[in-house]
Amino acid sequence: MTAGAPTAGLAIETRGLTKRFGRQTAVDGISLAVPRGSVFGFLGPNGSGKTTTIRMLLGLARATGGRIRVLGQDMPHSWQDVLPRVGALVEGPAFYPFLSGTANLQRLDAADGRAPSSTRSARAGEALERVGLTHAAGKKVRAYSLGMKQRLGIAGALMLPRELLVLDEPTNGLDPQGTREVRSLVRSLAAGGTTVFVSSHLLAEVEQICTHAAVMSAGRLVAQGSLDELRAAGRRQVRIQTPDGDAARRVLLDLGLAPEPGPGNGAPVTAPLDYHLAPERIVAALVAADVRVRGFSVEATSLEERFVALTGEGFDVAH
Amino acid sequence: MLRIDPDTTGRGPRTTAVRRGTAGWALLGSELKVLFRRSRTWAMLLALAAIPVLIAVVVKIASSGPDPGEGPPFLDRVSQNGLFAAVTGLVVSIPLFLPLTVGVVAGDTIAGEAGLGTLRYLLAAPAGRLRLLAVKYAGAAVFCLAATVSVVAAGIGIGAALFPVGPVTLLSGDTITPGESLLRLLLVAGYVSVSLLGLSAVGLFISTLTVVPVGAMAATVVLSIVAQVLDSLPQLEWLHPWLFSHYWLGFADLLRQPVEWGSFVDNALLQAGYLAVFGALAYARFARKDILT
Structure with a gap:
């Protein structure tokens, strides 16, 4: 214009x-x-x-x-x-x-x-x-x-x-x-x-x-x-509750995701999710690999997290 | 509870175009309402009215009247003719009390709104900066008249209550009836009101320079005193006709028969000059000012 x-x-x-x-x-x-x-x-x-x-x-x-x-x-x-x-x-x-x-x-x-x-x-x-x-x-x-x-x-x-x-x-x-x-x-x-x-x-x-x-x-x-x-514009991430952490991470790697390196088995496994991958495909892949999935969620970044990320200071007064 | 009423939430250019204003006078009316609903305004008018009352009461209870020439001008005449309480009241108020109250109102015009924060809402309404200045000045001018009239009216009232009222002997030696002398008093009130218009314009300008109303008020009052001091220094005689306070006490010509209009006109021209100069300065400043309060 x-x-x-x-x-x-x-x-x-x-x-x-x-x-x-x-x-x-x-x-x-x-x-x-x-x-x-x-x-x-x-x-x-x-x-x-x-x-x-x-x-x-x-x-x-x-x-x-x-x-x-x-x-x-x-x-x-x-x-x-x-x-x-x-x-x-x-x-x-x-x-x-x-x-x-x-x-x-x-x-x-x-x-x-x-x-x-x-x-x-x-x-x-x-x-x-x-x-x-x-x-x-x-x-x-x-x-x-x-x-x-x-x-x-x-x-x-x-x-x-x-x-x-x-x-x-x-x-x-x-x-x-x-x-x-x-x-x-x-x-x-x-x-x-x-x-x-x-x-x-x-x-x-x-x-x-x-x-x-x-x-x-x-x-x-x-x-x-x-x-x-x-x-x-913010990130989404998947979060998987499973006792088979290492196996889950391998599956995610195979799907092209980059799981956060975890402490091994027991703790939840998380990975950033891009928009090309449908979440249900991840579940199918996990089940196919015999990973015991006890909980699965896709978390969108809240606007608040975006806000803090953008302004770098949350609610503090800008200097 | 907030009521939600979709019918009144409508908008659109059509709604706006249909709106017809009754234009500028509403703001002046509103300005006068704000001015005269303020207890400060009434306190000042009452204080001004108390001056002739005080003078008349003191003259009444004093056992012997003042000798001619003693005390403020016309004081010795009060006990013979009550109407002189008004004139004496004016003469006493002109150097300090009238400029003080006018300085408060004129200094408050813009700075007071800025200090309250209401200036931003008036301008967003939108009042328009030139229109707001004009209305503010008009309000101050009305106050000048109200201030003078309260001294004169209180003087006439207390004078008539405590002393005889009869024919008045003018400075020229002629005698006029009490009815005609009331007219002369109104003329003097008009003269004094006009002579305060220049100071009001100065106050308006100072008021655009600050957001602290007290500062603008004080500066205006100080300037009125400085002008009178300069007017009393013979070394600055060339400057005297240009000082806004120069004709303040020059209403004696209105107490002659026939009325000599020379000083009235000179005074009015001088005040108009101050209004033109300081009004233009105030607009130049206010038109470009960032309203940050």
Whole structure:
């Protein structure tokens, strides 16, 4: 694709997006491709550049280099057309503590010059109901818990129908019940056709709700694709429970696999499995060789293992 | 519990295109609501209102009135005509109390939103950077008027309650009715409000430079004091007409018959100049600023 030709199917597209603060490079030439209608997980340890990227997508921070297209239009150039169609939760919720939940939502809505005033309070009421805050609508936000503020932030993003929702760590501060509720809300929004871009450092979350994901590490994009593609890029392995370890290893070698050298008989035998070999052929070969198979499994690498492998640091803060 | 309602999750360009805005005024209305729902704003307005009240009460309970020329200007007139409590209140508030409160509001405009984190949500809404600046400045300007009016209104109220109110002798020697003198007081309030607009623009600019509202407030107030100090140094006479505080106490011309508009116009032009320069600086800074809070 040549620069300038938009890709119709993408809700977010960046090319070589870079942000430097002084000598430090926070985001290093990333090229994101978020398909329309997807639930896109934007993964990475804290400090890997996720929020900075989101700020650039929303026109809050200026890119040092690269291009951004959101909903088919250049950002930040076309912010007037793009941003009203985007709902956002950026780096945690932020509100006027001396205003009520309803008043805060109305304030944000008034900031969007295209949002109709006539339906403002009705829409605020609906948004509060959707996140389960109706009972606290009139309370000052000062008295809200972190979880309630998080819900109010999501309500703010839902004040109008959106084509794209950008949710930065949406389950921060929520209890397990709240986390489940956010997940089902995201699913229902996606079912309605909204593209949802969720950043998280929690993999379990992404694995459960996302169709696609990208992984950031130290400012770089280290992997991107559908969840199946990401998993497939990892290893699968077979695991055989047998008292005849050495015999099993010989069979696996004959099949062209490379079993891990084991301590002999007794311990489980494992070997990396490539996709050309059907697992049932291994079982047949083992049985034919009179290996006593007590257990046989094919283990896919979890996304979490992939994540640790890609970022090299798991959940630690990137340095 | 989060309610899942597929009917309202719809989206699409058609939905978006149908949306009609009622445009810019909603944000100004919202800005004023936020400003005047804040207890800090009311605390400042009450403190300003307390100044003429304090003056009037002290004059009332003092056994002998001040001699002419003693104390702040017009003080000796308060006991003869209650309306002068308002004028004396203004004269006392102009050097420090009014700039202090205006500095708090103007310094808070952008830095306050940045400090709360709400700036990123306003801009993502999107408020638009120029529109947000304009609305923020308009809010500060409304506060200038509210601040001045609270001094004048409290002065009129307490003056009328404690002292006789009668015809007022102007600086030119002419006498006007109490009704006309109320109009003159409104004119003076307008003059003082206008003369604070330049300071508000300076505060707006400083507010775009930081995410710490207290710093912006303090810097704005300090500048208002520096301007007055410079204005009092005769060696810098060439500079005086360019200082935003130069005409602050120059409303005496509005207390003559007929009204001399010269200083009103000079003041308004000077303040408009400050607004143009510092408004442009604020926009130049804010338009390119990375919002990282």
